[in-house]
Amino acid sequence: MLKYFLIKLVAAVCILTSCSMLPRKTSVVEYPALNWSINTQKFRESGCFGKLQASCTELIALGCDEIGAARFHLGGLQPPYAVMECIHNNGEPSNREYFKQPPGMDTRFRSFVILRDGKYSLLIKKSEFKQIFAPIEASDEALSYAMAMTSLSARYDIDPKANVDYLVDVIEETHVEETKGGFLVTLFDWDHKMGCDNHSFYVVKVLVTRDGDVREVERQVIYTGYSCFDFGALTLDEN
Numbered sequence: 077m078l079k080y081f082l083i084k085l086v087a088a089v090c091i092l093t094s095c096s097m098l099p100r101k102t103s104v105v106e107y108p109a110l111n112w113s114i115n116t117q118k119f120r121e122s123g124c125f126g127k128l129q130a131s132c133t134e135l136i137a138l139g140c141d142e143i144g145a146a147r148f149h150l151g152g153l154q155p156p157y158a159v160m161e162c163i164h165n166n167g168e169p170s171n172r173e174y175f176k177q178p179p180g181m182d183t184r185f186r187s188f189v190i191l192r193d194g195k196y197s198l199l200i201k202k203s204e205f206k207q208i209f210a211p212i213e214a215s216d217e218a219l220s221y222a223m224a225m226t227s228l229s230a231r232y233d234i235d236p237k238a239n240v241d242y243l244v245d246v247i248e249e250t251h252v253e254e255t256k257g258g259f260l261v262t263l264f265d266w267d268h269k270m271g272c273d274n275h276s277f278y279v280v281k282v283l284v285t286r287d288g289d290v291r292e293v294e295r296q297v298i299y300t301g302y303s304c305f306d307f308g309a310l311t312l313d314e315n
Contacts, residue, residue, distance in 0.1 A: 077108035083284050086194070086241045089115065091112070095312055100241075100243070100244075100245065101110055101179065101236075101245070102112065102236045102242040102243045102244060102246070102247060102299075103236060103246050103247075104234045104236050104246075104248075105248040105249060106232070107248070107249045107250060108115065108151065108232075109226075109232035110151070110152075110216070110219070110230070111182075113181055114147065116158060116160065117158075117300050118145060118151045118158055118191055119143060119158060119191065120158060120210075122239070124142065124143055125143050125160075126142060126144070127141070127142050127238065128140060128141060128142060128143065131304070133236030134195075134196050134229070134242040134301065135162070135189065135196055138171070138187075138189065138196060138197070138198055139160065139162065139164045139169035139170060139171055139174075139175065139185075139187070139198075140163065140164065140187075140189060141163060141164055141165040141166065142162075142163040143160050143161070143162060143163070144161045144163060144187070145160065145161065146159055146160060146161050146224075146310070147309045147310070148162075148189060148220070148223035148229075148230075149222065149230055150218060150220050150222050151216075151218065151222050152216035152217045152219055152220035152221070153209050153217060153220045153221065153224075154209070154214075154217050155192075155209075157190050157191060157208070157209075158190070158191045159169070159188055159189070159190050159194045159199065159224075160188070160189050160190075160191075161186055161187075161189070161269070161310055162186065162187045162188065162189040163184055163185075163190060164184060164185040164186070164187075165184055168185065169185050169187075171198065173197040173200075174200045175200070176200065176310060176311075177314070178307070178308035178309060178310050179268075179270060179308035179309070180254075180270055180305070180306050180307040181223045181307060182307050183307045186310045187200050187310075188200060188210070188310065188312070191196040191235070192208070197304060199312075200312060200313050201311065201312065201313050201314075201315055202225055202312045202314055202315070203315065205225065205312055206225075206288045206289075209221055209224075209288070210287060210288025211286050211288060212259065212284055212286050212287075212288055213256065213286065215252040215259055216255060216286065217253055218258070218259035218261055219250070219252050219259075219261055219305065220283040221239070221265065221284055221288070221290070222248045222259075222261040222263060222276075222282045222284050222290060224301055224312065225284075225312065226263065226280075226282055226290060226292070227309060227311040227312070228263035228264060228265050228280055228282065229248040229263060229264045229265070230263060230264070231249055231250055231263075231264045232249050232250060234247055234249060238299075238301070239301070240277075240286070240299040240300065241301065242298065242299045242301055243297055243299055243300070244296065244298050244299075245251055245280060247298050248262055249278070250260070250262050250263060254260040255283075257283055257285060258283055258284050258285040258286050259283070259284045259306055260281055260282070260283055260284075260293070261281070261282045261283075261284060262279065262280075262281060262282075263279075263280050263281075263282055263297070264277065264278065264279055265277070265278045265280050266278070266303075266305070267307070268308070269305070270305055270306065270308070271304065271305065272302070273301070273303075274300055274301065274302050275300065275301065275302070275303050276299075276300050277297070277299050277301070278295050278296060278297055278298060279295075279296050279298050280294065280295045281293050281294035281295075296313060
């Protein structure tokens with residue numbers, strides 16, 4: 077009798093805990109990745125890319141010691157101006173209003189620089205970015221614009237068999253849906269804790285209006301997993 081009781085007890089416990097014992101079967105809805113290389117050709121042709129030479133006088137005057145790629149896809153923006161990252165290495169830049177120190181181990185000052193109509197200028201405010209690139213008239217444009225204005229990421233690499241703890245049954249990769257209110261963009265985020273830890277990762281729905289306003293409408297944790305983050309990305313300022 078005791079053996080029979082123990083067998084029933086073990087079976088009951090297995091039934092009650094089966095959801096936590098077995099890994100969640102998560103499926104991924106894939107979308108084609110957009111191959112948007114940032115338009116750096118004019119920077120490269122001028123020789124003003126990477127560590128700047130003395131001949132890059134206009135960029136040096138803005139406070140740039142190096143020029144690097146921005147960390148979001150800009151290929152859909154209209155007009156198709158080149159936007160790069162301006163890095164100031166030594167001390168505080170003279171135009172402190174336009175430079176930031178992102179979180180993490182890299183303490184250098186950074187800003188964005190745009191090449192427009194043959195002239196370079198710093199760009200760090202969302203209001204300025206909106207003034208240049210709005211209105212938003214197409215899905216590809218909405219995706220680039222949403223990434224820049226929110227600093228969220230596009231993802232086309234989600235692996236349902238990855239060694240993480242999935243918390244949802246279905247994940248849709250980055251894509252854009254046109255709606256009456258504008259464009260609904262699916263992007264991704266993380267918890268922004270620096271260092272090696274168990275981090276949470278999110279899918280985020282962002283509404284981009286045709287006038288260029290951006291609003292987060294939904295955020296959901298999709299998985300947790302161990303990762304290391306030591307460098308924060310440069311982002312646009314709210315004002």
